[in-house]
Amino acid sequence: MKNIGLLTINRNTRITALLAVNQEAVIEALAKLNRNFSKLRNPILRNLFARRISIEDACRIAHCEVDAFLSSMEQIGFCIDEKLEEGMLSAPETIDFSRHKNIRELDVRPYLDQDIDPLKEILKLAGSVKKGECIKIINSFEPVPLINLLHDQGFLHQVEVVEENLVVTWFEKKEEAGLISKASSEGNLVSVDKRMFDSVRHQFSPEKIRCIDVRQLEMPQPMLRIIANLEELATDELLYVQHKKLPVFLIPELTKRGLTFLIHYKSDQELELLIYKS
DSSP states (O other): OOOGGGOEEOTTOBHHHHHHHHHHHHHHHHHHHOGGGGGGGSHHHHHHHHTTOBHHHHHHHHTOOHHHHHHHHHHTTOEEOTTOOOOOOOOOOOOOGGGOSOEEEEEOHHHHHTTOOOHHHHHHHHHHOOTTOEEEEEESSOOHHHHHHHHTTTEEEEEEEEETTEEEEEEEEOOSSTTOOEEOSSTTOEEOOHHHHHHHHTTSOGGGEEEEEOTTOOTTHHHHHHHHHHHHOOTTOEEEEEESSOOTTHHHHHHHTTOEEEEEEEETTEEEEEEEOO
């Protein structure tokens, strides 16, 4: 077992860093602190949250004091960074519901009940709304990772705790740019930002990700290499491609096959591509 005392943590430490040291001890200590943390025993929920949220985020979801959380971790051997001061958060803008006649709604509880991560469906919905439109996400807890993600993409949010295990989170698209961070040179194709790109990539376990690097191949080898991998791509697999430029004739092929794809430009000479079956 790793020496827990070697890891210093604070309110900004990701939950995944704690679990990587000693998953069983961390979950047991947190479950004793607050029963809401017992959800970490569920593999799908653990995978859904651990990478995406900090200790402070987790405490918001579980309605737990950060100091109590850190104290419970200190008791099992973690070192606490006491020099870090709590930042002051500005009050979030509120949503004017009188403007919204048509509200898009998604209840993610059935997904979670079946151990399915609903992020892909949520991002698909978020990507389809226009400036000023509103979506309603129904959940059993406050979706802090989603709030953080969509906030960075120009969405306002408002949380309504209807009752225990029933939380409604409203999102309004404030910025026209939304999920788009950069227009590509190939017509209306766009590049998503790195955070969204990585969020989708993290929905697939490492053994389900096919990785290919075609940056050094001469044309038309990159296109042929990608197509060959698509022929073998299973429904639950993701193809991750590193490339110098987007193959123009690849997009019609992906569309014809009914595949979903995301593009992220790392620079003018390099891009990343995710391809999967939605």
